[in-house]
Amino acid sequence: MALKTETMILNMGPQHPSTHGVLRLELELDGELIVNVKPHIGYLHRCFEKHAEAMSYPQVIPYTDRMDYLASMYNNFGYVIAVEKLLGIQVPERVEYIRVIMGELQRIASHLVAIGTNGLDIGAFTPFLYLFRDREKILSLFEMTCGARLLYNYMWVGGLSHDIHPDFVRLTKEFINYFRPTITELNNLLTFNKIFIERTANIGVLPLDTAINYGVTGPSLRGSGLAFDIRKEDTYSIYDRFDFEIPVGQGLVGTVGDSWDRYYVRILEMEQSLRIIEQAIDQIPDGDVKAAIPKRIKPPKGTVYTRVENPRGELGYFIISDGNLNPFRVKVRAPSFVNLEVFGELCKGHLVADVIAILGSIDIVLGEVDR
Amino acid sequence: MGLLDKEFSDGNVVIAKVDDLFNWARLSSVWQLGFGLACCAIEMMATSASHYDFDRFGVIPRNTPRQADAIIISGTVTLKMATRIKRLYEQIPDPKYIISMGSCANCGGPYWEHGYHVLKGIDRVIPVDVYVPGCPPRPEALLEGLLKLQEKIRNESLRKKTV
Numbered sequence: 001m002a003l004k005t006e007t008m009i010l011n012m013g014p015q016h017p018s019t020h021g022v023l024r025l026e027l028e029l030d031g032e033l034i035v036n037v038k039p040h041i042g043y044l045h046r047c048f049e050k051h052a053e054a055m056s057y058p059q060v061i062p063y064t065d066r067m068d069y070l071a072s073m074y075n076n077f078g079y080v081i082a083v084e085k086l087l088g089i090q091v092p093e094r095v096e097y098i099r100v101i102m103g104e105l106q107r108i109a110s111h112l113v114a115i116g117t118n119g120l121d122i123g124a125f126t127p128f129l130y131l132f133r134d135r136e137k138i139l140s141l142f143e144m145t146c147g148a149r150l151l152y153n154y155m156w157v158g159g160l161s162h163d164i165h166p167d168f169v170r171l172t173k174e175f176i177n178y179f180r181p182t183i184t185e186l187n188n189l190l191t192f193n194k195i196f197i198e199r200t201a202n203i204g205v206l207p208l209d210t211a212i213n214y215g216v217t218g219p220s221l222r223g224s225g226l227a228f229d230i231r232k233e234d235t236y237s238i239y240d241r242f243d244f245e246i247p248v249g250q251g252l253v254g255t256v257g258d259s260w261d262r263y264y265v266r267i268l269e270m271e272q273s274l275r276i277i278e279q280a281i282d283q284i285p286d287g288d289v290k291a292a293i294p295k296r297i298k299p300p301k302g303t304v305y306t307r308v309e310n311p312r313g314e315l316g317y318f319i320i321s322d323g324n325l326n327p328f329r330v331k332v333r334a335p336s337f338v339n340l341e342v343f344g345e346l347c348k349g350h351l352v353a354d355v356i357a358i359l360g361s362i363d364i365v366l367g368e369v370d371r
Numbered sequence: 372m373g374l375l376d377k378e379f380s381d382g383n384v385v386i387a388k389v390d391d392l393f394n395w396a397r398l399s400s401v402w403q404l405g406f407g408l409a410c411c412a413i414e415m416m417a418t419s420a421s422h423y424d425f426d427r428f429g430v431i432p433r434n435t436p437r438q439a440d441a442i443i444i445s446g447t448v449t450l451k452m453a454t455r456i457k458r459l460y461e462q463i464p465d466p467k468y469i470i471s472m473g474s475c476a477n478c479g480g481p482y483w484e485h486g487y488h489v490l491k492g493i494d495r496v497i498p499v500d501v502y503v504p505g506c507p508p509r510p511e512a513l514l515e516g517l518l519k520l521q522e523k524i525r526n527e528s529l530r531k532k533t534v
Binding site for chain 1: 404405406407408409410412413414416417420421422432434436446447449451452455459481482484485486487488489506507509
C-alpha cells in the first residue's frame with residue numbers, strides 16, 4: 001500500500017541568483033519532483049502604459065528601451081516602425097540599413113547574455129566571462145554610435161539620433177571576422193560539453209502543439225521545430241532584401257524541443273545575424289539620417305499594430321491615437337511574458353535543479369514581463 | 372617579494388591600530404549580495420565579468436544575505452519589491468553597507484512622475500552609503516562608487532556605531 005504523503009511548497013525568489021531578475025516561483029514538490037510551478041510576477045512593474053499615456057510620441061522611446069533592457073535597440077525599432085506606420089512616413093534607405101545592422105548586432109549581444117547566463121546558472125562560469133568579453137565589443141560599437149552602452153534611445157521616429165561614425169563600417173567588419181571563430185570556440189567550450197548536454201538534453205521538452213497553444217514565439221518556438229520568424233513571415237523594414245535562414249531545433253543530442261535545442265537555436269541565429277550584417281554593411285547608401293524626422297509628431301486618429309522579431313520572440317506594439325500629441329494607449333505584446341506562461345508546463349515531473357536549466361533556456365527578461 | 376618573505380620568515384611583529392587592521396580587512400573583501408533588480412543589474416554583471424573585473428577589489432557575489440557585507444541596489448525598486456529588500460537588509464549581519472546604483476534607486480529616475488508603483492528612492496526604506504548616478508551608470512562609475520565606499524570604511528572606528 002502506498003504511503004499517503006503531502007506535497008511541499010518551496011519558495012524561489014524574488015532574490016535568487018538564477019531567476020534572471022525578480023521573478024518569484026512557487027514550486028509544489030513531491031519529494032524532489034516538481035508537481036506544479038506558479039510564477040509570481042509584478043516585482044518590476046514600472047508602469048509603461050501609464051507613462052506612454054502621459055508622454056508625447058518621441059518621449060515614449062526611452063521607456064521602450066527600459067522594457068527589454070537586453071535588446072533596447074530592437075524595442076526602439078518596433079515602436080518607431082509603429083509610429084511611422086501611423087504617420088504614414090517613409091524613412092530614407094540609409095536609415096533602414098543602419099537600423100537593420102544595429103538590430104542584428106543587438107540580437108547577437110542579447111543572445112550572448114542569454115547563453116552566458118544559461119551556462120552560469122547550470123554551473124559553467126568560464127563561458128560567461130568569454131561571452132561578456134565579446135559582448136563588450138558590440139557595446140563599444142554602439143557607444144561609438146550613440147554614446148550609450150545599454151539603453152540607447154537611438155532610433156527616432158523618422159530617423160536616427162546620430163549618424164554612424166566614419167570608422168563604424170571598418171570596425172564592424174573587424175568584429176565579424178573576430179566573432180565567427182569565437183562561435184566555434186563557444187561550441188567546443190559549452191555547447192558540446194558533456195556535462196552541459198547531460199543537464200539540458202531531454203530536459204523541459206516543449207512539444208510543438210503545446211508551444212503553439214500557449215503562443216510561444218522566438219527561439220523557444222523555433223527550438224520546437226517550427227521555422228516561424230517575423231522577419232520572414234511578416235517582413236518589415238528591409239529584411240526581404242537579405243539572404244538568411246531560420247534555424248530550428250532538430251534534437252541533435254536529445255528530443256526536439258528540449259532545453260539544449262532552444263539553446264542551440266540561439267547559437268545558429270547568431271551566425272545568421274552575422275550573415276545579415278555582412279550583406280547590409282557593404283550596401284549602406286549615402287544620405288541624411290534625420291531627413292524624415294517631423295517637427296511635431298501628431299498622428300491622425302486611428303490604431304496600428306506592428307510586430308517585429310525581438311531576440312526573445314514576437315514583440316508587438318498596439319497604438320491608439322486620438323489625434324493628440326500623446327498616444328491614447330500603447331499596448332505591448334511582450335514575448336517574455338507570453339513565453340513565461342508555458343514555463344509551468346515544462347517543469348512538471350522534473351527535478352528542482354532542472355527548473356533553472358529550463359528557465360535559462362526560455363530566456364526571459366523581467367523588465368519586459370512586468371513592463 | 373623574496374626580500375619580503377625573508378623579512379617575515381623568523382616571526383616578526385607588525386604593529387597596527389586595531390581600527391586600521393579591521394578596516395583594511397573589511398574594505399578589501401566587500402562581499403555583495405548577488406541580487407539584480409533591473410537594467411542596472413546588467414551593468415553590474417558587466418562590471419563583475421571579464422572586462423571590468425570587480426573581483427580585483429574583493430567584491431564577490433554571495434547568494435545569501437547572511438554571508439554578505441553589502442547590497443548594490445541595482446535598478447528600479449517597486450513598492451512590491453521594497454518590502455523584500457527591507458527584509459533582505461535586515462538579514463545581513465552588521466556591519467553592512469548599501470550602494471544605491473542608478474537614478475531609479477537614487478530617486479525614482481525616469482519613473483519619478485508617473486510611476487505609481489515605483490519607490491522614489493531606496494533611501495526611504497533603508498539607509499544608503501553611496502549613491503552612484505546614471506541611467507544606467509557605466510561600470511567605471513560603479514567602480515568609483517565602490518572606491519568611495521572603501522574610503523568610507525577606511526575612516527570608520529570600532530567605537531562609533533557602524534550603521
